[in-house]
Amino acid sequence: MKALIVDDSRAMRMILARTLKELGFDTVEALHGGDALEQIAVCGPFDLAIVDWNMPEMDGLEFVRRVRGTHCADSMRIVMVTTESEAERVAAALSAGADEYVMKPFTKDALSSKLEIIGLALP
Amino acid sequence: MSIQTADFDYVRTLLRERAAIVLEPGKEYLVEARLLPVARSFGCEGLGDLVRRLRFGGEAPLVTRVVEAMTTNETSWFRDLHPFDALATMVIPDTIRVRAGEKRLRMWCGAASSGQEPYTVLMVLAEKFPELAGWNIEFLATDISSEMVAKCNAGRYSQLEMNRGMPTPLLLKYFERDGLDWKVRDELRKRVTFRTMNLAAPWPSLGTLDVVFLRNVMIYFDVPTKRSILAGIRRVLRPGGWLFLGSAESTLGLDDGFERVTEGKAVVYRNRKD
Amino acid sequence: MRIETETLEQVVTEVLATMTGVVAFPVSDVRASTARRSVAACIHLTGAYTGAVVITMPEELGRRIAASMFAADPGALSDGEVMDAVGEIANMVAGSVRSALPMPNTISLPSVSEGTGLRMDVPGSVAVATTSFVVDGDVFDVVLSARAGEV
Numbered sequence: 001m002k003a004l005i006v007d008d009s010r011a012m013r014m015i016l017a018r019t020l021k022e023l024g025f026d027t028v029e030a031l032h033g034g035d036a037l038e039q040i041a042v043c044g045p046f047d048l049a050i051v052d053w054n055m056p057e058m059d060g061l062e063f064v065r066r067v068r069g070t071h072c073a074d075s076m077r078i079v080m081v082t083t084e085s086e087a088e089r090v091a092a093a094l095s096a097g098a099d100e101y102v103m104k105p106f107t108k109d110a111l112s113s114k115l116e117i118i119g120l121a122l123p
Numbered sequence: 124m125s126i127q128t129a130d131f132d133y134v135r136t137l138l139r140e141r142a143a144i145v146l147e148p149g150k151e152y153l154v155e156a157r158l159l160p161v162a163r164s165f166g167c168e169g170l171g172d173l174v175r176r177l178r179f180g181g182e183a184p185l186v187t188r189v190v191e192a193m194t195t196n197e198t199s200w201f202r203d204l205h206p207f208d209a210l211a212t213m214v215i216p217d218t219i220r221v222r223a224g225e226k227r228l229r230m231w232c233g234a235a236s237s238g239q240e241p242y243t244v245l246m247v248l249a250e251k252f253p254e255l256a257g258w259n260i261e262f263l264a265t266d267i268s269s270e271m272v273a274k275c276n277a278g279r280y281s282q283l284e285m286n287r288g289m290p291t292p293l294l295l296k297y298f299e300r301d302g303l304d305w306k307v308r309d310e311l312r313k314r315v316t317f318r319t320m321n322l323a324a325p326w327p328s329l330g331t332l333d334v335v336f337l338r339n340v341m342i343y344f345d346v347p348t349k350r351s352i353l354a355g356i357r358r359v360l361r362p363g364g365w366l367f368l369g370s371a372e373s374t375l376g377l378d379d380g381f382e383r384v385t386e387g388k389a390v391v392y393r394n395r396k397d
Numbered sequence: 398m399r400i401e402t403e404t405l406e407q408v409v410t411e412v413l414a415t416m417t418g419v420v421a422f423p424v425s426d427v428r429a430s431t432a433r434r435s436v437a438a439c440i441h442l443t444g445a446y447t448g449a450v451v452i453t454m455p456e457e458l459g460r461r462i463a464a465s466m467f468a469a470d471p472g473a474l475s476d477g478e479v480m481d482a483v484g485e486i487a488n489m490v491a492g493s494v495r496s497a498l499p500m501p502n503t504i505s506l507p508s509v510s511e512g513t514g515l516r517m518d519v520p521g522s523v524a525v526a527t528t529s530f531v532v533d534g535d536v537f538d539v540v541l542s543a544r545a546g547e548v
């Protein structure tokens with residue numbers, strides 16, 4: 001399975017890439033929402049996108065809206081992984097079309113439990 | 124600082140006597156890691172000093188703290204996922220059929236830890252069974268640790284705890300932000316009663332139950348204790364009532380009064396009718 | 398606005414334990430030495446609460462923390478990667494701490510610098526909680542500040 005990691009922080013991308021590889025995904029990285037849309041156009045479709053909220057150029061929420069609004073990757077599961085943790089924010093992400101939400105900091109267990117919830121568990 | 128063999132043996136015996144928990148030799152590191160903070164908070168010099176105080180005098184609060192510190196409280200929301208599917212697709216619908224007359228549902232969770240399991244059960248009921256609204260539902264959740272029972276009652280969980288297995292739509296529906304933490308809403312909390320209870324001591328009266336959750340606790344007990352707990356469950360579980368165990372636990376070879384039922388990817392045990 | 402030092406301690410130890418597996422103990426009587434080459438990361442908060450979170454640590458400790466964060470060999474990491482790691486820790490600390498502060502507020506992207514005798518000041522603000530932590534004998538500081546007049 002293929003996962004797209006969308007985060008402006010190189011540190012975070014490294015952590016997510018390692019965690020997702022351990023969970024059995026092949027990963028591609030993008031630096032912000034716009035970059036991620038290009039990656040989808042070039043190498044898509046992905047099974048999963050892990051998306052940060054606060055990023056320069058295009059933020060995570062806008063990215064989710066674009067993906068869901070243009071049907072460019074309808075089957076792609078989107079999990080937001082961010083420090084934003086206000087209930088209103090979380091709700092906004094879900095109504096924009098995110099499938100799950102993980103609040104930073106997170107453990108590998110937490111991420112895999114969320115992937116399992118949305119039916120992305122690998123055997 | 125490592126623990127003396129005699130002191131380790133003393134702690135092992137204490138745990139077995141008080142909570143039926145079996146600690147294998149080789150788990151010295153576990154005793155050290157968990158009891159050093161207790162020793163410090165009771166003003167003991169070290170583990171040797173702590174065990175000395177347990178041996179001579181053994182004040183009740185100290186003994187309790189030692190036993191509680193040695194329990195493993197690992198848990199998460201929707202742990203293993205599948206048992207909660209089976210609860211929704213088979214166990215609750217069956218119970219609703221059987222209890223349709225009196226409209227009464229009685230459940231017990233015997234190793235509640237910090238409360239994720241009982242609150243998960245309540246969320247499944249609230250989400251999937253609106254028809255239970257007019258029912259009389261009694262849900263008792265117990266644990267040997269008073270610290271855990273206090274945590275259940277508080278219903279406060281850190282972000283890290285919420286991340287582990289909690290579906291986000293349910294987080295938004297049943298919890299509210301409280302500073303750094305999340306707090307379970309009263310509508311859910313008032314549907315369960317939390318108490319301390321030692322599975323390895325004589326049980327208080329539990330009445331007749333429809334569903335029992337005893338997950339990931341019998342793994343710590345020896346065979347005779349497991350047998351007597353399963354026999355105890357059969358006495359309080361109505362014929363045809365359901366028992367959930369942890370994924371590494373089974374009634375097999377311990378008690379043939381239970382029928383093993385597979386539902387989807389989950390295994391549930393049923394009290395035989397005869 | 399008062400924030401308990403304990404809240405800050407809890408957040409920092411949790412972030413480090415989860416993301417890096419590093420165990421940090423809060424200490425009250427020592428501060429990070431800036432005589433050594435250090436890394437400092439700053440996140441600004443703006444909104445109902447305006448202030449900043451600043452983390453300062455010896456470069457060598459930052460490198461060790463980054464190494465466990467990335468499961469890499471400390472010597473194999475570039476200076477940039479070490480700075481990224483410290484910046485990300487500051488980001489997560491600020492992101493967690495902000496929910497204990499007046500809302501709404503937003504956090505900035507991290508700014509990170511590195512050098513000897515390093516001192517990061519946020520002009521016009523005062524420290525509201527200062528905490529220090531030990532990791533294997535090395536000390537680092539985390540300071541939460543607020544715009545003067547806010548406290």
Ligand SMILES: C[S@@+](CC[C@H](N)C(=O)[O-])C[C@H]1O[C@@H](n2cnc3c(N)ncnc32)[C@H](O)[C@@H]1O
Pocket residue numbers: 141142143144194195196197198199202233234235236237240265266267268271320321322323337338339340343369
């Ligand atoms: C690993 S947790 C399981 C929690 C939950 N049932 C689950 O599956 O996630 C085990 C719990 O059993 C409790 N426990 C251990 N010995 C016990 C005893 N003798 N009587 C009652 N509870 C006990 C511990 O305090 C701990 O909270």
